[in-house]
Amino acid sequence: xxxxxxxxxxxxxxxxxxxxxxxxxxxxxxxxxxxxxxxxxxxxxxxxxxxxxxxxxxxxxxxxxxxxxxxxxxxxxxxxxxxxxxxxxxxxxxxxxxxxxxxxxxxxxxxxxxxxxxxxxxxxxxxxxxxxxxxxxxxxxxxxxxxxxxxxxxxxxxxxxxxxxxxxxxxxxxxxxxxxxxxxxxxxxxxxxxxxxxxxxxxxxxxxxxxxxxxxxxxxxxxxxxxxxxxxxxxx
Amino acid sequence: xxxxxxxxxxxxxxxxxxxxxxxxxxxxxxxxxxxxxxxxxxxxxxxxxxxxxxxxxxxxxxxxxxxxxxxxxxxxxxxxxxxxxxxxxxxxxxxxxxxxxxxxxxxxxxxxxxxxxxx
Numbered sequence: 001x002x003x004x005x006x007x008x009x010x011x012x013x014x015x016x017x018x019x020x021x022x023x024x025x026x027x028x029x030x031x032x033x034x035x036x037x038x039x040x041x042x043x044x045x046x047x048x049x050x051x052x053x054x055x056x057x058x059x060x061x062x063x064x065x066x067x068x069x070x071x072x073x074x075x076x077x078x079x080x081x082x083x084x085x086x087x088x089x090x091x092x093x094x095x096x097x098x099x100x101x102x103x104x105x106x107x108x109x110x111x112x113x114x115x116x117x118x119x120x121x122x123x124x125x126x127x128x129x130x131x132x133x134x135x136x137x138x139x140x141x142x143x144x145x146x147x148x149x150x151x152x153x154x155x156x157x158x159x160x161x162x163x164x165x166x167x168x169x170x171x172x173x174x175x176x177x178x179x180x181x182x183x184x185x186x187x188x189x190x191x192x193x194x195x196x197x198x199x200x201x202x203x204x205x206x207x208x209x210x211x212x213x214x215x216x217x218x219x220x221x222x223x224x225x226x227x228x229x230x231x232x233x234x235x236x
Numbered sequence: 237x238x239x240x241x242x243x244x245x246x247x248x249x250x251x252x253x254x255x256x257x258x259x260x261x262x263x264x265x266x267x268x269x270x271x272x273x274x275x276x277x278x279x280x281x282x283x284x285x286x287x288x289x290x291x292x293x294x295x296x297x298x299x300x301x302x303x304x305x306x307x308x309x310x311x312x313x314x315x316x317x318x319x320x321x322x323x324x325x326x327x328x329x330x331x332x333x334x335x336x337x338x339x340x341x342x343x344x345x346x347x348x349x350x351x352x353x354x355x
Binding site: 019023027030033034037038040041044056057058061062063064065066067068069070071072073075080081083085086087088150151162165166168169170172173176177179180183184186187190 | 274
């Protein structure tokens with residue numbers, strides 16, 4: 001066996017081991033995803049039992065929907081695609097926290113507010129305080145419509161089991177992204193394995209062809225030798 | 237679009253859709269087109285297939301979650317989808333547990349060890 005074929009075989013083995021590892025972790029993730037979905041359904045059923053049969057159904061879905069989860073997709077050079085979920089509510093919370101932090105920062109700079117005392121020689125004070133008030137009273141501007149918690153579609157005071165179902169399905173979405181990543185990894189590794197296999201077959205063919213040609217040449221020379229011997233024998 | 241991230245679409249029975257919408261995947265876009273389909277007894281296979289294909293053609297969808305028993309109805313369409321985005325994930329439903337031997341991705345991976353690959 002040539003060096004090229006040996007190297008290819010080694011790479012094939014490594015690739016196959018990686019493929020098996022990926023399949024194993026895919027199966028594990030699948031199992032946990034399936035059990036989480038089942039937990040979610042169980043919680044929905046419990047909520048339905050306590051709220052009434054028709055209280056948790058498609059009829060209660062909101063008329064306006066804004067996604068609370070988004071998936072970030074990043075293709076990699078190996079052919080795999082990485083999926084990662086991100087809760088958009090977190091982003092909005094961060095934004096509102098930043099807004100509130102801004103208000104808190106602005107407040108102390110002005111110092112203690114004095115009522116009824118106006119400085120005659122300080123014309124800049126009044127417009128500044130006006131600006132401050134307008135900043136405080138103006139509602140926070142948002143580019144997107146305000147997101148409503150889907151729990152509120154089903155009522156104001158929803159049972160705890162419905163909240164548990166929500167938590168379960170949020171976890172399911174995170175797992176779904178991981179499963180999707182693994183699925184693409186499995187397919188990419190499979191394609192790599194097939195390519196390596198084809199490469200190895202080609203290398204093997206190339207190795208066997210010259211040796212066959214050599215054998216044929218050897219046979220022909222052997223035949224030539226025997227023929228000359230035979231003619232020599234006949235002449236003698 | 238890349239900065240904002242993509243959506244998760246759902247094709248499933250009522251409980252599956254309710255669960256995922258509760259989790260916050262639901263979106264109604266400007267044309268009031270949802271990113272989910274609640275499959276009921278009277279939903280036709282054509283409707284399911286059309287919705288699935290419309291999800292495939294939308295560039296704002298990253299993952300499509302579909303109940304396996306519904307995936308079985310439109311298996312040819314799922315098998316024909318070879319791109320990695322959007323990723324299609326088959327999930328169990330209340331009445332039908334997940335069967336790995338029916339999963340498109342795992343069947344493709346299993347095909348790795350068929351006799352044709354070793355020729």
